Amino acid sequence: MNHIVHIDEVSKSFVTERGLAVAALEKASLGIGRGEFVCIVGPSGCGKSTLLRIISGLERADGGQTTYNDRPLDRPHRDVGMVFQEYSVLPWRTVRDNVCLGLEFLEEKKAARIELAMHYLGLVGMTRFAEAFPYELSGGMRQRVAIARALATDPQVLLMDEPFGALDAHTRILMQKELLRIWRETRKTVILVTHSVDEAVYLADRIVVMTSRPGRIREVIDVGLGHPRDRSNPEYARLTARILDMLEEEVVAAGEF
Ligand SMILES: Nc1ncnc2c1ncn2[C@@H]1O[C@H](COP(=O)(O)OP(=O)(O)OP(=O)(O)O)[C@@H](O)[C@H]1O
Numbered sequence: 622m623n624h625i626v627h628i629d630e631v632s633k634s635f636v637t638e639r640g641l642a643v644a645a646l647e648k649a650s651l652g653i654g655r656g657e658f659v660c661i662v663g664p665s666g667c668g669k670s671t672l673l674r675i676i677s678g679l680e681r682a683d684g685g686q687t688t689y690n691d692r693p694l695d696r697p698h699r700d701v702g703m704v705f706q707e708y709s710v711l712p713w714r715t716v717r718d719n720v721c722l723g724l725e726f727l728e729e730k731k732a733a734r735i736e737l738a739m740h741y742l743g744l745v746g747m748t749r750f751a752e753a754f755p756y757e758l759s760g761g762m763r764q765r766v767a768i769a770r771a772l773a774t775d776p777q778v779l780l781m782d783e784p785f786g787a788l789d790a791h792t793r794i795l796m797q798k799e800l801l802r803i804w805r806e807t808r809k810t811v812i813l814v815t816h817s818v819d820e821a822v823y824l825a826d827r828i829v830v831m832t833s834r835p836g837r838i839r840e841v842i843d844v845g846l847g848h849p850r851d852r853s854n855p856e857y858a859r860l861t862a863r864i865l866d867m868l869e870e871e872v873v874a875a876g877e878f
Pocket residue numbers: 635636637643644645663664665666667668669670671672834
């Protein structure tokens with residue numbers, strides 16, 4: 622497969638405030654194909670967010686390398702966008718001006734910014750709320766704005782760190798469907814970190830299961846189910862159970878339970 626993002630033996634340690642070294646990632650390697658939807662799951666604290674931040678260029682690895690189209694990803698790149706869990710929209714800006722933010726950094730002209738912002742607000746179904754402020758929106762709507770903002774600069778790769786983690790169960794399911802629609806329409810490559818095995822099985826082409834800290838890649842699973850996925854399909858349930866078993870093994874092996 623032609624990999625758009627390549628992660629090659631990436632390691633990362635942190636030093637805590639008390640001076641203790643914490644190995645977050647250990648020689649994690651993974652290739653991600655153009656247009657793929659990859660979900661990353663793993664025990665809490667195994668380095669999922671760290672891996673995503675390294676791919677985004679916000680964090681530097683201690684060892685190994687990440688590349689985008691065979692070029693090192695050692696700083697933020699305009700082709701790699703990020704959506705965080707917490708609503709990272711700015712409360713003092715309207716929805717439209719929030720979506721314009723990244724375009725301002727790219728020094729797009731104002732008319733072009735507004736046109737692009739409205740296009741992406743249309744894509745996430747938020748045109749009607751362009752003049753609203755974030756406090757007027759529900760959690761799901763704010764995450765739509767965050768997605769529109771990340772898409773507005775037209776990155777090829779969308780990194781999503783637990784994007785629906787703060788949403789109620791019903792909104793989360795609706796947002797998963799929305800994300801699949803947006804993914805199909807935009808043909809982006811998506812790398813999404815989630816605590817929810819069900820979410821990973823519902824969304825992903827491939828699921829990356831990480832070990833307990835220090836995070837390594839334990840297994841990469843081809844989901845092999847078409848869309849839309851049926852949660853009552855026995856294969857869906859079997860895959861979910863298999864991944865949950867792996868995570869349980871990891872937590873037990875780490876002595877964390
Ligand atoms: N800036 C930092 N300074 C010190 N330790 C850090 C820092 N960032 C992360 N860590 C530690 O590195 C480990 C991995 O953190 P990370 O947030 O990547 O894990 P995670 O798998 O995303 O966790 P969770 O599932 O709980 O969201 C954790 O033990 C965390 O405490």
